[in-house]
Amino acid sequence: MAPAHNPTARRRRLGVELRRLRENAGMTGEEAAELMSWSGSKLSRIERGQVATNSDDVRDLLELYGVDDPALRQTLVMLARESRRRGWWHVYGDVMPERFEVYLGLEPEATMLRFFQAQIVPGLFQTAEYAEALMQAHPAPVSDDEVKRRTELRIRRQELLFSESPPHIWALLDESVLYRPIGGPQVMAAQLRHLLEIHERSHVTIQIVPFNAGAHSGLNGSFDILEFPESDIHAPRLVHVENLTSSLYIEKAKEVRFYTVAFEHLRTAALHPERTREVIGDVERRLRAEVERGNEVET
Numbered sequence: 001m002a003p004a005h006n007p008t009a010r011r012r013r014l015g016v017e018l019r020r021l022r023e024n025a026g027m028t029g030e031e032a033a034e035l036m037s038w039s040g041s042k043l044s045r046i047e048r049g050q051v052a053t054n055s056d057d058v059r060d061l062l063e064l065y066g067v068d069d070p071a072l073r074q075t076l077v078m079l080a081r082e083s084r085r086r087g088w089w090h091v092y093g094d095v096m097p098e099r100f101e102v103y104l105g106l107e108p109e110a111t112m113l114r115f116f117q118a119q120i121v122p123g124l125f126q127t128a129e130y131a132e133a134l135m136q137a138h139p140a141p142v143s144d145d146e147v148k149r150r151t152e153l154r155i156r157r158q159e160l161l162f163s164e165s166p167p168h169i170w171a172l173l174d175e176s177v178l179y180r181p182i183g184g185p186q187v188m189a190a191q192l193r194h195l196l197e198i199h200e201r202s203h204v205t206i207q208i209v210p211f212n213a214g215a216h217s218g219l220n221g222s223f224d225i226l227e228f229p230e231s232d233i234h235a236p237r238l239v240h241v242e243n244l245t246s247s248l249y250i251e252k253a254k255e256v257r258f259y260t261v262a263f264e265h266l267r268t269a270a271l272h273p274e275r276t277r278e279v280i281g282d283v284e285r286r287l288r289a290e291v292e293r294g295n296e297v298e299t
Contacts, residue, residue: 010079010082010083010105011049011050011051011052011053011079011083011102011105012048012049012102012105012106013049013079014046014049014053014058014076014079014080014083015046015047015048015049015050016047016049016251017076017079018046018047018058018061018076019047021061021062021065021067022047022061022065024065025064025065025066027064027065029043029044029047032061032064032065035064036057036060036061036064048249049102050098050102052080052083053080053083054080055077055080055081057080058076058077058079058080059073059077062076088156092149092150092152092153094149095146095149095150095153096150096153099242099246099247100247102247102249103240103247104157106226106238106240107157107160107226108160108163108167109228110167110226110227110228111167111168111227111228111229112167112168112169112170112225112226112227113167113168113169113170113224113225113226113227114169114170114171114172114224114225114227114263115169115170115171115172115222115223115224115225116171116172116173116174116209116218116222116223116224116262116263116266117171117172117173117174117177117222118174118176118177118218118219118221118222119174119176119177119180119222120134120177120180120182121173121177121182121191121195122171122173123154123157124157124158124160124161124169125158125171125194125195125198126154126191127187127190127191127194128151128154128155129183129187129190129191130182130183130187130188130190130191131150131151131154131155132147132151132183133182133183133184133187134182135147135150135151139244161198161201161204166203167203168203168204168205169203169204169205170204170205170207170267171204171205171206171207172207172208172209172218172263172266172267172270173206173207173208173209174208174209174218175208175209175210175211175279176211178192178208178279178280178283179283181287185287185288185290185291185294186287186291188287189284189287189288189291192280192281192283192284192287193284195280196277196280196281196284199273199276199277199280205273206273206276206280207267207270207271207272207273207276208270208271208275208276208279208280209266209269209270209271210269210270210271210279213269213270216265216266216269217261217262217265217266218262218266221241222241222242223239223240223241223259223262223263224239224240224241225237225238225239225240225256225259225260225263226238226239226240237251237256237260238250238251238256239251239255239256239259
């Protein structure tokens with residue numbers, strides 16, 4: 001069993017496995033923490049992948065849970081050791097929320113990423129100008145330097161799209177995303193052109209959920225589904241939901257299945273990828289015509 005390739009993903013997958021082993025041992029988090037002479041919050045943060053832990057603590061937990069499989073023990077100890085290394089994004093720690101570090105670690109490990117976005121273009125697809133406009137609209141004051149560094153982080157994250165073995169990405173966008181002129185007509189037109197270029201890549205599928213779809217399963221908000229390779233570490237799929245101040249990671253199979261079904265309903269209601277390309281192109285052309293008319297008026 002090969003461990004994940006970056007420290008945040010290792011922490012996350014180690015935590016998922018430790019929680020599974022604890023539950024198999026019939027212990028609550030409070031019981032296990034008390035037997036370890038830990039606070040409940042320490043064990044909770046380890047199981048959620050929010051903090052790194054050392055190999056000695058992992059060995060002690062495995063003893064507590066009665067795990068004697070040498071291969072599994074070796075793998076989990078290795079994950080603990082590797083989870084203490086830093087990812088490439090640590091240099092942006094001053095402008096990056098801790099909750100997003102977890103997502104950055106998980107994203108490149110996924111074999112498939114499925115997005116439903118009800119309001120904006122997904123971060124992996126954003127141009128620098130579009131991203132900057134979004135950040136400047138954030139309710140918390142953000143300096144120009146912070147906007148610049150956050151944009152650099154977002155653009156570097158997009159290297160995943162052009163890697164040798166990228167995940168398959170399936171993005172469903174509510175039609176309103178096309179008509180919300182983030183940054184103004186010129187920025188939005190360039191963003192739509194960028195979407196069309198990404199749409200040409202063989203591992204990317206984009207579909208628009210049209211207004212005339214009426215009521216649908218995405219009306220409660222955006223969500224991401226990350227699917228990982230099957231392995232002896234039990235974390236094949238999870239859902240990520242984000243708001244202004246926090247991120248929620250959903251891993252319980254029943255709840256993940258609910259979101260998966262919702263995504264399939266949305267996919268069925270969405271326009272075919274070819275029709276999606278036509279609709280995006282039409283909106284882009286209208287925006288460019290609007291920019292040209294504005295330039296003519298100015299001259």
